[in-house]
Amino acid sequence: xxxxxxxxxxxxxxxxxxxxxxxxxxxxxxxxxxxxxxxxxxxxxxxxxxxxxxxxxxxxxxxxxxxxxxxxxxxxxxxxxxxxxxxxxxxxxxxxxxxxx
Numbered sequence: 001x002x003x004x005x006x007x008x009x010x011x012x013x014x015x016x017x018x019x020x021x022x023x024x025x026x027x028x029x030x031x032x033x034x035x036x037x038x039x040x041x042x043x044x045x046x047x048x049x050x051x052x053x054x055x056x057x058x059x060x061x062x063x064x065x066x067x068x069x070x071x072x073x074x075x076x077x078x079x080x081x082x083x084x085x086x087x088x089x090x091x092x093x094x095x096x097x098x099x100x101x
Contacts (some may be wrong), residue, residue: 002056003054003056003058003079003080003085004029004037004038004039004054004056006085007039007041007052007054007085007089008027008029008039010089011025011027011041012027018043018096021045021096021097022045023043023044023045023096024042024043024044024045025041025042025043026041026042026043027039027040027041028040028041036055036056036057036059037055037056038053038054038055038056039053039054040052040053040054043092043096045096045097046067047065047067047069048065048066048067048095048096048097049064049065050062050063050064050065050092050095050096051063051064052088052092054079058076058077058078058079058080058081059075059076059077059079060075060076060079060088061073061074061075061076062074062076062088062091062092064092064095066095067097076088
């Protein structure tokens with residue numbers, strides 16, 4: 001299991017929770033032979049939105065639009081570190097105003 005599998009499992013295990021909270025979920029994963037495979041998801045609730053792209057190298061990009069209109073883009077170099085990955089996924093859940101433990 002790699003980081004892409006972990007994120008796919010995370011998003012699909014919480015999909016019904018997200019959708020039950022009126023959060024629209026879009027998920028995609030590269031299936032071709034790109035040099036760096038990736039997963040992408042978008043979560044949206046009203047005007048609040050989070051886009052996360054993670055490459056198998058552990059690099060990632062998080063773009064967010066929060067309920068107050070604040071936008072932010074962040075780059076991550078080491079999401080292979082479980083603490084860093086957990087922090088990013090927890091931040092996404094917080095932005096969506098979802099309590100996930």
